[in-house]
Amino acid sequence: MADQARPERARHGRVLATLSLVSVLMLAIASVFAVYGLDRHLARQAKEDLRRIASLLASRVALLPAGIDDKPAIQAEIASMAPAADARLTVMAADGRMIAGSAAQAAFVESLGDRVEVVTAARDGVGVAERESTTLGGRHLYVAVPVLIGGRLVGFARAARPSTHLADALSLTVPLLMYLTLGAAIVLVLGHMARQRVERQSLHLVDTAEAAAARAAESERRLTEAQRIASIGSWDWDFESNVARWSDNLYRMFGVEPGAFQPSLETYLEYIHPDDRAAVQVAARRAIEHGTPIAMDTRIVRPDGRTIIGHTRGQAVNDQHGRPTRLVGTILDVTDLRHAEAARQAAEEQFRVFVETTNEWIWTLDTRGTLLYSNAAVRNILGYELDELIGREVLNLLHPDDHAALLAALPEMIRQRANWTGVVRRWLHRTGEWRYVESNGIPILDEKGVVQGFRGSARDITERTLAEEAFRKSEERFQLAARASNDVLWDWDFATGEIWRSEAIRRLFGHTGVGDQQWDALLHPQERQLVGESLKEFLDSDRETWVAEYRFRRGDGSYAWVLDRGIAMRDEEGKPLRMIGTMMDITERKEAERMKSDFVSFVSHQLRTPLSGMNWMLELAAEAGNLPPQAAEYVADARESAARLGTLVNDLLDIARLESGRTTMAQESVRLDEITRSVLREMNTVIVAKRHTVRVDSNGAAPALADQQMMRQVITNLVSNAVKYTPDGGQIDIAIVPRRDRVEWSVRDNGMGIPRAAQGRLFEKFYRADNAISKEAEGTGLGLHLVRLVIEHAGGQIWCESEEGQGARFAFTLPTALREGAKA
């Protein structure tokens, strides 16, 4: 407390002293100025006064009848004026000779003519001077005026007074005052400083005595506090008397109150874990006998049940004779420390196990590329055992290019203390193969932050890399193929719903990018619905391939004919996962076809005329009735032949019509079961002749949406084939079943079947499988083509399943008529 007040008081004192000094000085200076001002004023007054008096005297003298020479009269004048004037009056002749004066010094007749005031008065009319008086003491002020009689200078009148009293007084007072002031100020300051020093000294004296005591206590407190904080206790054991002294904290560490008992070796041992007691005694004996320092862990069991681990350190201490009499030391609570160490070791062990057993290669290299550390996984990566590589410069196993690149980059990596991830390099495996290894690394820094090496992990990605390479090549090949091909390649992912189309979509049709909504809009209205239904039907089925032809609008608005083919990949349930296909621009082909169709159409019509002629003539001949039997037979054969020709022409015309794309087939509600039965009735003769068994199974299938006439042709065609290509006594099964929103018609026979090779081409124009040709030379090969056209025009699909020698199954689907817009 005193320490805090002292600087305050000191400051106050100094400020006070300074202020007093300054104010006094200022006062002195001010008074000096005031005084001198006053003095000058007084001086001026005095001069004026004296001049007046001198002038008065001069004029009185001038008025005297005897003038300047009348000494007694002048004396009288002076005498009469002197009391009122309060000044010494003197009259002198023009030469300065004193004539009369008020002072007693009239006895001194001297020339005053050289006096300054006289000289000046003679010159200027008035003269002023101030000087020490030779006759009287002290400074006097003299004012002289000339006496003029008749304008002629006859003498001078002079008045004199002693100089102003004030100045005189001041000339002493002022310096005196200043010295006094200065002295006072100095005294004040000195006094203050002295007082401060005295104070300080006295406090200081008090401090020393108290402080010593306080410090001692404080010291003791701090030690105890320190011990408590550090969890350490100290002990001092006199082993000769077996009396020990423990620090307070040591007691506390042992879980008892300080001073709870008198410590000794035995009491100490009571607290030690039984298994550790022997070691304690041994250490104590060694310390006593050999001076070996004690440093050991012991378990201490506290009364509260807790066991702590104490690290004891101690040493023997000699007495003044150099004989060891005491052991002195500390016990540090290292319980937490030991537990932490144990945990750390366990973690380290765990980590080590991990590092050793992981498949990742864990490595440490120095800056030269020497392998300082590696786990066993290196064997998988490089094929060498651990001991073959440790200490070696493993970077030599790198591919030369990668090695060179690394060496070039290394200085910068070291400078920048760079780390990296995902860097792939090629290493030479022991077997001579190149392995792609991807690594991550971080720098190892010394305490100055300089890179001493690197550590990290790595893994073999050869397979992945090769796979990626293969994929890339494959992708490249595909892209090239896509570009080379003149078709648009498309890839429909059902999972995402996205359809990828190759760049040809732009090249062929002038579309920059086709969204799927736009796709439908680009189909020609006439084909749009049919294609959509055909595709939907295909997706719902379990078939693999899909085909459609339609007109597709180009970017410039014109239509192109497109042959769209696709293959679907399905999951186990038959649901489509992905579909890949091509769009081929068949506009030219279609154009050619159309011209062909037109030609066929034209020719067919032309053919019909002579055909009709033949038919009718033969009809007439047959009905004439008078043909010899042989001729009648020939005529009948001719009629049959002609009929076949007629069928051929009809088919050609139908095909031409359908292929021209200008067809409008009827969309009626057609009962396939009724048509089937009707067709079977028509063919009954042949069926019976061949002893086939025909079964029709139609379990309530809905009517189909199609052209009645054409469906009749289709069914006739398919049934006829089944009948024709099945050996006598065959089995023909026709089934009409609903399939979601479609109806499926199928005919199965157990005839000769269709060779695999032919199945793909079955529905082509003019195609007949070899075995069919060999069976019956006549078929035109038109039938299935026409059938396919009709079905596809109706928005359905037709296909064939067959094994050679095991019969065939032909089936088609059609949309049902159960919708709006269908004519019932």
Add this chain to the structure above:
Amino acid sequence: MSATARVLLVEDDKFLRRACEASLRQRGFEVTTANDGEEGLRLARVAPYADIILLDLLMPKVPGIEVLRALKAEPETASIPVLILSNSSREDDKQQALQLGAAGYYVKANLSLRELALQVEQLIHGHGAH
């Protein structure tokens, strides 16, 4: 039938003409033939009018469709039923003929003489079906 029905056959192919004529005659029809459209119109306009006209479409000079149009435009011939005997399967041709008032349309190559006679009979003596 009361009176013998009169058939006017307009067909440019001679074999078809001869066969058709013979067949109808055999069945008791009175048959007049014309070789082309022009002759057909001339004969059609002259009394006694035919009870039915069998008309080919594809003929030189005046095509069958024009003959049909003319027949139906003239009051005397408008009411005579006309059966088109064509070899065109073109739907357009059929529709056009029917719209112009043809009573029927047949493709000769697919039509037997017997069937033809039947249709002729029906048209003359009944309300013929197409």
